[in-house]
Amino acid sequence: MIAIKNLTVAFGVVRPLDQLEAEIAAPIVGLIGPNGAGKTTLLNVLSGFVRPQSGSIHLDDLSLLELTPLQRVRRGLRRLFQQEMVVHDLSAADNVRAIADHVSPRSQAASDVERAIDFVALENSRNILGRRLSLFERRLVEVAKTLVGRPRLILLDEPGAGLNDVETAKLREIILRVPGAFGAQLVLIDHDADLIASVCEETIVLDFGKRLAMGPTQQVLDHPAVRRAYLGSE
Numbered sequence: 612m613i614a615i616k617n618l619t620v621a622f623g624v625v626r627p628l629d630q631l632e633a634e635i636a637a638p639i640v641g642l643i644g645p646n647g648a649g650k651t652t653l654l655n656v657l658s659g660f661v662r663p664q665s666g667s668i669h670l671d672d673l674s675l676l677e678l679t680p681l682q683r684v685r686r687g688l689r690r691l692f693q694q695e696m697v698v699h700d701l702s703a704a705d706n707v708r709a710i711a712d713h714v715s716p717r718s719q720a721a722s723d724v725e726r727a728i729d730f731v732a733l734e735n736s737r738n739i740l741g742r743r744l745s746l747f748e749r750r751l752v753e754v755a756k757t758l759v760g761r762p763r764l765i766l767l768d769e770p771g772a773g774l775n776d777v778e779t780a781k782l783r784e785i786i787l788r789v790p791g792a793f794g795a796q797l798v799l800i801d802h803d804a805d806l807i808a809s810v811c812e813e814t815i816v817l818d819f820g821k822r823l824a825m826g827p828t829q830q831v832l833d834h835p836a837v838r839r840a841y842l843g844s845e
Contacts, residue, residue, distance in 0.1 A: 687763030
């Protein structure tokens with residue numbers, strides 16, 4: 612469970628997060644809101660890239676704000692960024708192995724890589740160089756990188772961006788299976804309301820750094836203010 616209390620981030624007079632409070636217990640949680648709502652800032656705070664002015668974040672009994680970004684990674688935090696980070700000169704498997712070398716015990720790294728590649732169904736593309744992979748294959752490499760080394764919390768920032776309907780459906784099935792297979796909790800940012808509705812048990816809506824709505828995903832998506840502001844309907 613993630614417990615966020617009184618979390619505030621300020622850049623001058625701008626507050627991308629403003630006394631945010633939330634307790635997140637669902638295996639897969641959606642995080643939505645318009646551009647500038649504070650979604651990526653929250654992921655940056657969770658990752659350790661932004662230091663808040665006040666507040667606390669606990670992952671179960673672990674105080675995240677006391678740890679460096681590297682310490683958080685070693686304690687099981689993983690992140691898929693909006694910007695693709697597949698190395699073009701490495702094979703799909705070697706891209707995953709490069710992460711495993713830093714987060715998996717040496718005796719377990721090879722098996723962790725194989726498990727992650729098999730889990731996202733990349734076994735037929737494992738030896739293809741990153742530059743020759745399709746967009747969907749590169750996205751699966753990024754997901755596989757988050758699954759090595761005993762992940763506890765996986766942050767997914769728009770993993771479905773640019774994918775077609777068939778690819779999105781395959782990604783959806785992979786995401787749904789992660790908590791049961793790896794015991795990790797996921798936080799998912801995406802503008803695709805259908806993807807959020809189909810994989811997230813709970814969803815948080817941010818608006819100017821504050822929590823506008825939080826609860827079971829369909830109830831949140833049906834909230835009049837959410838529909839009016841973010842889904843384009845009354």
